[in-house]
Amino acid sequence: MFSLPPFSLETTGKSAHELASVADLFAAHTPVNIAFLGNESHAQRIQAAATIKSLGLEPTPIISSRRLQSKEDFYHYVDPLVKQSHIKRLMVVGGDPKQPQGPYNDSIGLLKSDLLKSCELETVVIAGYPEGHPHIRSQQLIESLKWKVAFLKQQNVKVEITTQLAFCTESIVKWIETIRSSGIHEPIRIGVPSSTRVKTLSYFAQQFGVEISAASLEKYAMDTTDETLEAKTDALYQELTQTIKRHGYENIYFHLYTLDGMVKSKAWLENFLRP
Numbered sequence: 001m002f003s004l005p006p007f008s009l010e011t012t013g014k015s016a017h018e019l020a021s022v023a024d025l026f027a028a029h030t031p032v033n034i035a036f037l038g039n040e041s042h043a044q045r046i047q048a049a050a051t052i053k054s055l056g057l058e059p060t061p062i063i064s065s066r067r068l069q070s071k072e073d074f075y076h077y078v079d080p081l082v083k084q085s086h087i088k089r090l091m092v093v094g095g096d097p098k099q100p101q102g103p104y105n106d107s108i109g110l111l112k113s114d115l116l117k118s119c120e121l122e123t124v125v126i127a128g129y130p131e132g133h134p135h136i137r138s139q140q141l142i143e144s145l146k147w148k149v150a151f152l153k154q155q156n157v158k159v160e161i162t163t164q165l166a167f168c169t170e171s172i173v174k175w176i177e178t179i180r181s182s183g184i185h186e187p188i189r190i191g192v193p194s195s196t197r198v199k200t201l202s203y204f205a206q207q208f209g210v211e212i213s214a215a216s217l218e219k220y221a222m223d224t225t226d227e228t229l230e231a232k233t234d235a236l237y238q239e240l241t242q243t244i245k246r247h248g249y250e251n252i253y254f255h256l257y258t259l260d261g262m263v264k265s266k267a268w269l270e271n272f273l274r275p
């Protein structure tokens with residue numbers, strides 16, 4: 001029996017309450033990211049953080065730089081997170097809007113603004129893209145990532161990298177090699193899907209700007225025309241875990257996108273996470 005690396009999780013404002021039914025499957029202080037969605041309010045995200053904290057897990061709210069409307073908007077979100085949920089972790093991303101909705105164009109702009117200093121964070125999480133990004137060149141992504149890691153280390157904050165949803169073992173391993181050979185040895189959490197309905201998976205992949213290659217579709221039995229089929233993503237974990245071990249990479253974990261929701265994923269999680 002091989003052992004899987006520990007997981008972190010992703011939730012949304014409206015779905016965080018579902019964590020109550022699966023929380024005991026995860027180690028105490030398992031990080032749970034709260035996606036920053038355009039159709040949810042700060043109040044929903046703040047409530048999600050409180051729920052996560054009350055379950056003994058570690059809220060990691062995501063800040064979408066381009067969605068922030070002002071400096072005050074940042075404090076309206078982050079102050080209650082600090083006061084009510086004593087957050088120690090934040091993830092900072094650029095944000096999907098084509099044009100910034102306020103003064104922050106990207107993660108670097110937000111980090112440079114000094115705002116994070118006000119919240120006494122232990123860890124700042126940044127994003128990685130093993131399979132690239134539809135609008136940002138891979139070289140630009142890597143250069144930005146290097147800048148962010150160096151900047152945050154200088155500020156004495158711990159840095160972690162959590163990746164976008166990814167499916168292709170070869171691309172993931174190649175990307176880890178690029179990061180590690182740049183002298184970056186911080187924790188990496190590889191974003192992978194739970195055993196989700198193929199239809200749901202392809203919907204979200206498209207939303208996130210991730211392409212599922214024909215090879216991956218075949219490998220994980222993903223027939224996108226079958227509305228009820230489950231993607232056999234277990235093979236992805238097994239292959240990744242073995243490949244990572246073979247290369248001797250350290251400090252690599254998984255970040256689980258349960259896109260059908262935690263409740264629907266419960267049976268799979270129980271079966272899968274049991275040692």
Ligand SMILES: NC(=O)C1=CN([C@@H]2O[C@H](COP(=O)(O)OP(=O)(O)OC[C@H]3O[C@@H](n4cnc5c(N)ncnc54)[C@H](O)[C@@H]3O)[C@@H](O)[C@H]2O)C=CC1
Pocket residue numbers: 035036037062064065092093094095096097098105106107108127128135136140141144145164
């Ligand atoms: N909302 C969420 O939960 C998540 C969103 N994302 C998306 O990934 C993208 C990049 O974020 P980061 O890795 O933090 O990059 P970043 O903010 O560090 O920027 C990297 C480079 O790409 C440029 N850039 C940033 N956002 C862009 C955009 N929307 N369109 C074109 N160029 C852009 C920046 O100016 C910079 O040169 C964003 O679109 C973000 O929304 C990724 C993960 C989670």
Ligand SMILES: Nc1nc(=O)c2c([nH]1)NC[C@@H]1CN(c3ccc(C(=O)N[C@@H](CCC(=O)O)C(=O)O)cc3)CN21
Pocket residue numbers: 010011012013014015035036037096164165207208209258259260261262
């Ligand atoms: N470019 C980009 N933009 C994003 O907004 C984004 C990414 N990438 N990468 C991954 C994260 C995760 N994100 C999301 C977005 C929506 C749900 C969502 O709607 N989830 C369902 C849960 C499923 C269910 O309960 O059935 C929900 O209703 O909350 C989850 C994660 C957004 N994220």
